[in-house]
Amino acid sequence: MRAFVTMRNYIAxxxxxxxELAEIRAKLALxxxxxxxxxxxxxxxxxxxRRELDDIYEAIAALSVKPQxxxxxxRPIGYKR
Structure with missing residues (x-):
């Protein structure tokens, strides 16, 4: 009888x-x-x-290059003769 009660408690x-372990696994997967x-x-x-920063750097580089x-x-300074 004691063995039966012990096994029932173990199974429970x-x-x-x-x-509980299955619930923890489900939460972990989520x-x-x-x-x-x-x-x-x-x-x-x-x-x-990164793409936006690259665009900004290209725009800054284009602005920093002075066209020839x-x-x-x-006209000479002074009165015209």
């Missing part, structure tokens, strides 16, 4: 532990999936940010 606790989605979003954002100007002939 084992099924409870198994259910967290891992969320982490992967967040990492992909950050990578996408950082890639977009033709020599300007100044």
């Amino acid at each position: 606790t084992t099924s409870t532990v198994t259910a 967290l891992e999936r969320n982490d992967e989605e967040n990492a992909e979003a950050v990578n996408d954002l950082s890639e977009d940010m 100007q033709a020599p300007f002939c100044r």
Whole structure:
């Protein structure tokens, strides 16, 4: 009789532990999936940010290059004769 009661208690606790373990595994899988989605979003954002920064650097480089100007002939200072 004691063996039967002990086995019944063991099976009850084992099924409870198994259910809790399954719940923990499900939560862990959900967290891992969320982490992967967040990492992909950050990578996408950082890639977009890199492209925007490259565009800004190119625009700054284009502004820093001065175009060649033709020599300007100044009129002499003073009265006309």
